[in-house]
Amino acid sequence: MISIKANIYIMIVSKFSLSNLKLEALQLRQKTFQTFIELGEAHLGGSFSMIEIIISLYRCLLNKKDTFILSKAHSSIPFCIMLRDYGYKPEITTHLEIDKKNGIECTTGSLGHGLPMSVGMALAKKIKKDKSKVFVLLSDGECQEGTTWESLLIASSLKLNNLIILIDYNKIQALDFIDNVLPLDNLKNKFKAFNCDTYEIKNGNSFNSILMKFKKIKINFSPVVIIFNTTKGKGIKKFENDPAWHAKKIREKEEIIGKKSLGIK
Ligand SMILES: Cc1ncc(C[n+]2csc(CCOP(=O)(O)OP(=O)(O)O)c2C)c(N)n1
Ligand SMILES: [Mg+2]
Numbered sequence: 001m002i003s004i005k006a007n008i009y010i011m012i013v014s015k016f017s018l019s020n021l022k023l024e025a026l027q028l029r030q031k032t033f034q035t036f037i038e039l040g041e042a043h044l045g046g047s048f049s050m051i052e053i054i055i056s057l058y059r060c061l062l063n064k065k066d067t068f069i070l071s072k073a074h075s076s077i078p079f080c081i082m083l084r085d086y087g088y089k090p091e092i093t094t095h096l097e098i099d100k101k102n103g104i105e106c107t108t109g110s111l112g113h114g115l116p117m118s119v120g121m122a123l124a125k126k127i128k129k130d131k132s133k134v135f136v137l138l139s140d141g142e143c144q145e146g147t148t149w150e151s152l153l154i155a156s157s158l159k160l161n162n163l164i165i166l167i168d169y170n171k172i173q174a175l176d177f178i179d180n181v182l183p184l185d186n187l188k189n190k191f192k193a194f195n196c197d198t199y200e201i202k203n204g205n206s207f208n209s210i211l212m213k214f215k216k217i218k219i220n221f222s223p224v225v226i227i228f229n230t231t232k233g234k235g236i237k238k239f240e241n242d243p244a245w246h247a248k249k250i251r252e253k254e255e256i257i258g259k260k261s262l263g264i265k
Helices: 018-039 042-049 051-061 072-085 114-127 146-156 187-193 208-213 252-262
Strands: 066-072 134-139 163-169 196-199 224-229
Touching: 018 072, 018 134, 018 208, 042 051, 042 072, 051 066, 051 134, 051 163, 051 208, 066 114, 072 114, 072 163, 072 187, 114 134, 114 146, 134 196, 163 187, 187 196, 187 224, 196 208, 224 252
Parallel strands: 066 134, 134 163, 163 224, 196 224
Antiparallel strands: none
């Protein structure tokens, strides 16, 4: 029998001001951009759209014993860099291989697998009467995959209220707009129809909007979904909302534009 406690508000443990969070996001974008240049490859769009999501998650929601899975692991560079601030030393790489002692809880990068694995982990925690939670960050491209909806059916029927699903809704998958490829119209209602407690943040790149919404999140009897409406490539105006920046080598001219935009000397 799975034990469930209702009506617990997600604890906000943030001791950080909005201005500190914004500075942290800028610094993470700067370090990520430099790393892209060093590595000679860049999944810039999806890395930059999720910067505020991962910072607010680690600063405000995640407790020490909780588990976080980055399902959209093509965007792993800023995540690996951020983990260093928490004392971990993961390899700074695109796509993730399990390395538990360094904060990488499972191997991800093949899209559509993070949620199924998270459902298994959340169920295991329930069976073991472990009160901690599982957080998973999915891309909108992954919301076009069958495995996502299959595992949601299971999560809802098992009432896995220890599972918190974050969606980076940047409206672009791979090299085109979601609407041109396979629209996700009424995404919030889709999750609701799967009996998830669903929240939507209008500007998922604004800490103000994110923290206001976090305060309203309650744990009831269902998995929780938080949709973050974000901008792909956020932070470098000239690269924003451009499908070409999904994965691209940064050329000399673009390096100058990016550095200027991010205030890198
Ligand atoms: C199963 C699988 N198919 C294809 C790919 C190649 N691939 C990498 S990222 C991506 C799509 C990126 O769009 P989205 O999933 O929305 O991510 P984001 O916009 O957050 O970068 C694809 C098709 C993959 N990693 N895994
Ligand atoms: Mg996307």
